[in-house]
């Protein structure tokens with residue numbers, strides 16, 4: 001595991017964006033595992049900027065997102081499909097058929113999980129971007145006594161709904177459930193890029209990266225992966241020394 005701590009968000013975003021841009025330069029048909037939430041916003045902005053400046057084509061790139069809320073349509077501005085279009089897909093030359101998210105409106109959730117998992121089985125990500133929840137979740141894999149390996153529907157913990165309520169008009173509007181890749185699917189990526197910002201995540205960063213591997217801290221399972229790169233701002237990394 002390589003851990004980088006940055007003085008500024010700009011430096012972190014640039015470093016992360018360069019990893020993606022360099023990958024696509026060397027492998028134009030790269031498979032990207034993508035994440036949502038507030039953490040990657042600046043990274044996507046830098047990727048867009050660099051792609052424009054360096055004339056990088058995403059024409060051969062395929063993407064799979066980690067998760068999607070159950071019950072939100074892609075045109076709902078809180079859906080992760082909307083987020084991805086807003087922050088990345090509409091700014092690059094990727095073809096919509098190559099971008100994948102679970103369908104939050106699927107009428108048969110189990111069939112949707114199986115469909116998504118079958119796609120992930122076919123092509124593993126070259127790089128999987130991850131944020132970190134305050135309770136140690138990755139994707140929407142919430143702390144539990146056991147974790148699911150594959151794509152599944154998860155009932156969101158109150159603490160996660162509260163953390164994400166800032167994006168919704170009220171707490172009542174925060175969906176109660178989400179589709180998420182399982183930890184097993186996440187760990188199949190060739191390289192994992194975990195990005196964390198902010199003092200309020202310093203203690204969960206320490207627990208996840210240096211504590212015991214436990215399903216109660218889903219991100220701690222990243223310790224078992226051979227190629228994890230961790231990018232932290234000073235605040236998130238302050239308890240690591």
Ligand SMILES: O=P(O)(O)OC[C@H]1O[C@](O)(CO)[C@@H](O)[C@@H]1O
Pocket residue numbers: 035036037038039040066067130131132133134137138139140160164
């Ligand atoms: O970047 P944020 O907004 O703190 O969210 C962190 C994590 O929470 C989620 O958005 C889900 O709650 C994850 O997808 C993300 O990794």
